[in-house]
Amino acid sequence: MSTPQPTAIRPPPLTEVQTRANPYQPILDRQRRALREQGFPDVTRRVAALEALARSIGAHADELVRAVQADFGHRSPHETIASEVLGALAEIRLTKGKIKGWAKPKRPPLLSGLPGGRIYYQPKGVVGIMGAWNYPVMLVLSPLIGALAAGNHVMIKPPDMTPRTAEVLKRMLGEIFDASYVTVVTGDVQAAIDFSALPFDHLMYTGNTEIGRRVMMAAARNLTPVTLELGGKSPTVITDDYPLDKAANRILLGKGVNAGQTCIAPDYVLISRHRQQAFLEAWTRAVSQRYPTLADNPDVTWIINDRHYNRLQAMIEDARAKGAQVHEINPAGEAIPESKRVIAPTVITGVTDDMRVMQEEIFGPILPIRAVDSLNEALDYIMDRPRPLALYYFDEDRGRAERVMAETISGGACVNDTVVHLANFNMPFGGTGDSGAGAYHGFWGFTEFSHKKSVQFQSKRFSPAQFIRGPYPVKAYGYLQRAVRFLS
Known part of the structure; x- marks a missing residue:
């Protein structure tokens, strides 16, 4: 999944706007009617919906694992049940x-204005959710949990690249929810285009940056607010005092899970020039221990399809052709048939910015290493580029780590680890800039899919209206000027 340069955004001429009926509009209309007739779901109904969802996930857990396995060709069942099934159950x-x-x-804080103020968290209405193929269960269910908790009705479009998983989700959710409350629509790319064009009350999309722009443009035609969970190139910085074997093992957690097909996977490493070779050796030891074999290892996930497999191979060859050194780590020296879509963990050194591995989001088990001469050079390199979804920083100096976290901008970050911030549902998860907009998980999912309505309950005895009305006294402007001086 690449992160291209921004594109020009112009509304199409009216003659080019499609006038055909959206095939999913009747479903949206039905959900809107249900909201009007039944009213917003109260807390009891929301809790009951989440409990029914949890029971259904548990009942279909093995089926979901098998469906994901079939869509990938092979995927570690341990990783699927941990990240997709247990992750959703934990959030519920x-x-x-x-x-x-x-x-x-x-209540707003005291002394923040007139007494009697209240902030109401109301459902937005009908929420649309567009999931992503790399975690085709969790990236549908996690936003669904937040949307249901906030009291919304929900329409879901799973990714077309994982059709078996989409069908299980459609059947599973159809068994416990009426279509006027929660429904799943499946289909190809055109189905996704039609889905994103609907006038939802809120739309969430997870996927790559370029498609995220298109989704946002479609939503803008309806003034639909969006949450975009995108990606980008998440950097990893290793300082001179951090143990390399420990760093390698912790980085491998983020890069090895799902064969690196994770939006917050470490994308490249920035390390001092004199430590580059030592880190390569530490990385080789870590990979060899965790994946002693590759071809028939049940813990090794395949690349999702031939197109992405070929894209990753082309990235490697592009770097090699431009002078980089390619280090393939194949501990058992196996011949890996292309039909298995397994790419051996690969380190690329001597990289330059004109190489595809340093321009595009990798989304695979390839780790470029860029040597730097100082920590400041590493941080400047990061801050000169689009804001990443995650930043990983390894340092024994807690004070310096705190300063780096305060001075860099990314969707999220880990100090001395990778990807584990995603598992903390008490913290918001989201991007910034090219890596996304908005955040969810736990309370933050509840607020993301809620309208925050300010309501002022005014006293029977007092209202500012009795003082703010004409004709104004001659001295009133002078008093207001004094107030300006006092407050400024």
Whole structure:
């Protein structure tokens, strides 16, 4: 998945706007009617919906694992059940007991204005969710959990690249929810285009940056607010005092899971020039220990399809042709048939910025290493580029790490580890700039899919209206000028 340069955004001429009926508009209309007739779901119904969802996930867990396995050709079943099934169940467990408190109207801080103010968290209405193929269960269910907790009705479009998983999700959710409450629509790219064009009350998309722009343009025609969970090139910085074997093992967690097909996978490493070779050796040891074989290893996930497999191979060859050194780590020296779509963990050194591996989001088990001469050079390199979805920083100096976290901008970050911030559902997960807009998980998912409505309950005895009305006294302007001087 690449992160291209920004494109010009112009509305199409009216003659080019499609006038055909959107095939999914009747479903949206049905959900809107249900909202009007039934009213917003109360807390009891929201909790019941999440409990029904949890039971259904548990009942279909093995089927979901098998479907994901079939869509990938092969995927580690341990990684699937941990990241897709247990992840969703954990978020439901955290969320369902807190909805009552989250949904309760809140008072603004004292002395922040007139007394009697309240902030109401209301459902937005009908939320559209467009999932991504790399985690085809969790990236549908996690936003669904937040949307249901906030009291919305939901329409879901799973990714077309994982059709078996999409069909299981459609059947699973159809068994527990009426289509006027939660529904799943499946189909190809045109189905996704039609889905994104619907006038939702909120639309969430997970995927690559270029498609995210197109989704945002489609939503803009309806003034639909969006949450975009995109990607980019998430950098890893290793300082001179951090143990390399420890760093390699922790980076491999993020790069090895799902064969690097993760939006927050470490994309490249920045390390001092004199430590580059030592890190390569530490990385080779870590890979050899975790993946002693590759071709028939059940813990090694395949690349999703031939197109992405060929794209990754082309990245490697592009770097080699431009003078980089390619280090393939194949501990058992196996011949790996192309039909298995397994790419051996590959390190690329001597990289330059004109190489594809340093321009595009990699989304695979390829790790470029860029040598630097100082920490400041590494940080300047990061800050000169589009804001990443994640930043990983390895340093024994806690104070210096705190400063780096305060001075760099990324969607999220880990100090001395990778990807584990995603598993903390008490923290928001989201991007910034090219890596996305908005955030979700836990309370943050609840607020993302809620309208925050300000309501002022005014006293029977007092209203500013009795003072703010003409004709104004001659001295009033002078008093206001004094107030300006006092407050400025």
